[in-house]
């Protein structure tokens with residue numbers, strides 16, 4: 058079977074200019090160096106690596122909010138240089154508009170696209186059902202739990218039917234139980250809509266559980282250390298069950314080792 062590349066990250070490098078270093082002079086912080094990987098249609102690929110290795114920066118580059126210094130980002134073969142509706146995103150905080158109902162939040166992107174009211178309502182209802190909140194469309198964000206807000210954020214991102222989804226630690230602010238429920242829900246939704254997803258997480262178990270492949274980044278500057286194929290078939294059993302599989306433990310140990318032993322490159326390298 059030929060796999061179609063939805064997102065390609067080719068040789069991407071990024072530095073930030075930082076003001077007032079140790080000696081009071083401005084400096085250059087290399088954050089990403091020659092980062093390469095592809096994401097195939099329908100896959101979930103996670104980025105993992107120690108804090109500060111550039112995961113969020115890379116996601117923002119793909120989103121088009123941060124400009125890279127070198128390399129190419131392509132979605133469906135088209136170069137990316139600014140935000141666009143081919144990329145939907147869900148971040149750590151759902152950031153819903155507080156004065157809008159859940160349904161009106163889901164409709165927001167469609168309104169910007171000029172979609173007719175009747176079509177917007179129909180699409181929002183479908184998506185609310187998809188994320189398990191068919192009953193909550195009239196509620197306002199302050200009436201929803203953190204997990205429900207993230208579900209609405211996911212529905213809002215899916216509403217514009219993007220080519221790829223970008224998710225930056227979407228479950229990290231949730232309590233452990235809600236988090237596990239939403240991880241299972243994401244896999245169910247993924248089965249239903251087949252959306253290609255690039256997912257940033259700190260959590261090794263989450264990365265293994267959700268992903269087809271995991272890109273392990275080394276830090277200082279961020280670079281691809283290894284890309285690990287996750288062998289478990291879908292639909293996957295609950296995470297608590299999967300943790301008992303010796304292959305899960307083996308992959309987890311491999312990732313942990315890679316992250317722990319990713320020595321920074323010498324400054325001149």
Ligand SMILES: Nc1ncnc2c1ncn2[C@@H]1O[C@H](COP(=O)(O)OP(=O)(O)OP(=O)(O)O)[C@@H](O)[C@H]1O
Nearest residue numbers: 073074075086088107108109110111112113114115
């Ligand atoms: N706008 C900016 N200006 C200067 N430096 C920045 C900027 N944004 C990020 N950085 C730096 O780039 C590096 C990578 O940050 P980034 O947030 O991408 O890492 P991360 O892997 O997502 O970290 P975490 O896992 O803690 O969220 C950090 O050293 C950070 O301080």
